[in-house]
Every structure is written in C-alpha cells, then in structure tokens.
Amino acid sequence: MGAKNSLAGLTVVEIRDGLRNGDFTVGELVDDHIHAAERAKNLNGYITETPDLAKDMASKSDDKISRQELGSLEGVPVAVKDLFCTKGIRTTAASKILDNFVPTYESRVTENLWGAGAVLMGKANMDEFAMGSSNITSAYGPAINPWKRESDGDDLAPGGSSGGSAALVSAGVVPVAIGTDTGGSIRQPAAFCGVVGVKPTYGRCSRWGTIAFASSLDQAGPITRSVHDAAIVLEAMSGHDRRDTTSVDRPVPQFEKFLSQSIKGLKVGIPKEYLSDSLPTEINKLWGDGGQWFKESGAELVDISLPHTKYALPSYYIVAPAEASSNLARYDGVKYGMRVSDKSLEQQYSKTRGSGFGPEVKRRIMIGTYVLSAGYYDAYYIHAQKVRRLILEDFNSAFKKVDIILTPTTPNESFGLRDKLDDPVAMYLNDIFTVPASMAGLPAISVPCGLSGTGLPLGLQLIGPAFEESRLFQFGEKLERAAEFSKQPSSYVG
DSSP states (O other): OOOTTOSTTOOHHHHHHHHHHTSSOHHHHHHHHHHHHHHTGGGOOEEEEOHHHHHHHHHHHHHHHHTTOOOTTTTOEEEEETTBOBTTBOOOTTOGGGTTOOOSSOOHHHHHHHHTTOEEEEEEOOSGGGOOSSSTTOTTOOOOOSOOOTTOOOOBOOOSSSHHHHHHHHTTSOSEEEEEESSSTTHHHHHHHTSEEEEOOTTSSOOTTBOOSOTTTOEEEEEESSHHHHHHHHHHHOOOOTTOTTOOOOOOOOGGGGTTOOOTTOEEEEEGGGOOTTSOHHHHHHHHHHHHHHHHTTOEEEEEOOGGGGGHHHHHHHHHHHHHHHHGGGOSSSSSSOOOOOSSHHHHHHHHHHHHSOHHHHHHHHHHHHHHSTTTIIIIIIHHHHHHHHHHHHHHHHTTTOSEEEEESOSSOOOBTTTTTTOHHHHHGGGTTTHHHHHHTOOEEEEEEEEOTTSOEEEEEEEOSTTOHHHHHHHHHHHHHHHTOOOOOTTOOO
C-alpha cells in the first residue's frame, strides 16, 4: 500500500479541488508521485522517467496558481505513452531501432496537455510501435498488470499496446496516462487493469508528432480512474491542428457538462453479433447487468444487428499491417534511429531493420508488404477497405434507432504474460470487440464494471456516433455509478 498521507492516488477532480483550496502544492503532489513510481518499479510501467523535469514544471504551476492562473489540468501528473514525440526527451516507441531518438519537436496532444498545465512524469511502456495486445513486444521488457489472480501470484499482461499507461494509472502511480488506440489499444488494457479508457472519434485529436502505426486508425486518448476525469482530460487533449490533414475542424464540447444529464427515454443498442458461444458466462452476465443498470436509469434496451462485425477483425489485420509496412519503411538507418553500417546500402537497410525491429513488428511488416504487393493489392487491401465501409454503414444504420451501443470490452480477463506468445492469432482475437469501432472511426469508452471469478477486472464498452464523445460520458457516468467498481489491485501504491 502507499505511504501514509500520500497524495498519489488522488483523481484529477480531487487534485483540481485540492489545489484550488490550497490543501497542497503541485511540488508536494509531484514529489509524492515520484515516490509512488519508485515503489512501483516492479511493474516496469515507464521506459523513461522525468523527475527533474516534473519538479521544474511543478514549480511553474505553483507560480501560476499563486497568480490564480489555473489551466484545466494545472499541476496534474501525467504519464505519456512512449509513442508521442516529446521535445528534448527520448522517445522510443518501445523499439530498439529508436533507442536513442530524441525529438526536436513536441506532439500536438502533449503540447495541448502542457498548455493546460499538466506535468510530465515520464514516458510509459508499450508494445513495440503499438503492435500488440499484451505489452510483451516491448524492447524494454513487458509492463506488468498490478492485478493478480486470487489463486496464484503469476504476473499478468496489462493489455496492449498502451499497457504501461493502464498499469501506471491502475496502480496509483499517476492519475492520468495518455495512450493511443488503433484497434483497441486503450480500451483493452483499461479493461484488463480496471480503469477507464477512451478512444475518441478519428480526427478529434491530432496525430501530429505521434509515431505512426496505421495512419487511418491511430487515435490518442486518455486512461484515467474515473469517467469524470476522462471527460476533463479528453477536452484538454482535443482540438483542430492544421498540421494534421486528418484532424477535423469542429468545436470541442465541454464534456463535463454532459456527465449529469439524464438518460431517461434514450435507447441503448445490444448487438446480437457480439454474443457468441465462446463468450465466458461471467462476461455475458456482466453485459446483461449493464443493460439492466441502464434500464433502471430510465433508458430503453433495443436489440440491433451489426451484420458485418464478423469481418471487422480479419479486415483490420489487412488494413493495419498494410499501413504499418508503409509507415515503418522510413526506419532504414539513414535519417534517424539505429544504424548498422555496411559496405552496401542495401545491406545497411537489411541489417538495421533486422536488428532494430522485434518479431511482431517484422511479422506485421511482412503481412502488410504482401497484401500491398502486385497481384494481391486488389484482392486483399482494396477488398478490406470495402468491408470497412460496410461496417461503418452498419453502425450508421444502428444509430438511427439507438443513442448508444453497449458491448463487452474484451472476450476474456487478463492472461499470463506468456500465455499467448506462441499463438499470434489467439492474441489478435483479444481485439474482437474493440476493432469494429476503430474500423468505423467511432468513439468508444471502456468502463470497469466488475470482477471475474478469479478476482480480475472486467470492463464494458460503450460505442457512440461520430463526434458524440459527450454521449459516451453521459452514459459512462451512469454505468460507473451503477457498477460501483472500487476495488484496488494488490500492487496499488497510491
């Protein structure tokens, strides 16, 4: 457990209120979070810690507070997935090939966070280049889930690719961590670690300065301990950016205002395609409980169909690797990153990429290169993009009948770190419930709602129409309140 009277473990709302009331300083807050990180070293949640920078940022925040100049995240300690470029601070994407890469510019998302007064505590561990569902592919070793099964003390996967971010928030090391979600990489680890994770609409947050995996899918989002905190952080992160052509120019709502709004008379869609014989009974029951909680809040449950859902995962594993093979072509040992010199340029490329990339990244590059190659581009990539359009049309049709869609977040609880290591297909199936919203570019949130029979957290997912994140928070707050999920992991240090 955490040290007595430690400020680590406070939520964003509690920090905001405490600083406004003068209950503590940002300097004291940051010191306690530095000590919390020291107590949680065994989780391997950080790749790079920035305590000196955090203290400097805390001093500046305290000066601002003394002048009553408080940003929306003033003084809030934040961990940032090591996929976001941070000026002057090593940014690795958890890959050996970028081990010594220090960006000369700041990502737009982190720029927004620092502008709102947030304090950087460090760069969070992740799957290499965001490719993975367990955090096992990191070149710096896996992050560890702070939760343990009641039956044993085995180390469990925190999920991926934003596994370090979710583990740090769950363990009380930071109140907020920023992740990215390509096919479920915020929502799945949030569910595994018992915290809240939001994937906003594609285009809501700028991708400028975020190391690319799959450019038509990647989106930044917050991982927090409450729906309220997520609403505050997402508002600060969001906004149009002319440097990113996929960034959408539309106003960012004040998401907090929607938390208290009633859902009486609104409709919750229950897609029949998400129910399968292989879905564990306890997850199916929790899904049913979620629907009942909404009914008790005045909402109406409506059965819906998303017929192309079954094609979402195979289509995703064509589109995402194809885009990854293109994006990762830039890592050739010439402009930046690791270089293995050789007499011939071709051999330099080969040796640099062979030594710098891990097995999962190589696998996806090979898959992507194959589906984009002559003779296969039309058969695979173009066909997958057509299926993607049908998936979006399914959602659009559903949202003519309902206001929100409720599903499980994952098909299982967290698993042992190496349980699925030798079966990549089994690992990919972890994203079966999260990928459809990603392929359609829709916003979704995972809310912790219960425990499995082995004492591990389980989450429920809400999917909303494009740019209706406010609806996610409106329904998510009701789900959170009804579930009353408050248990902490055994490795909690807050």
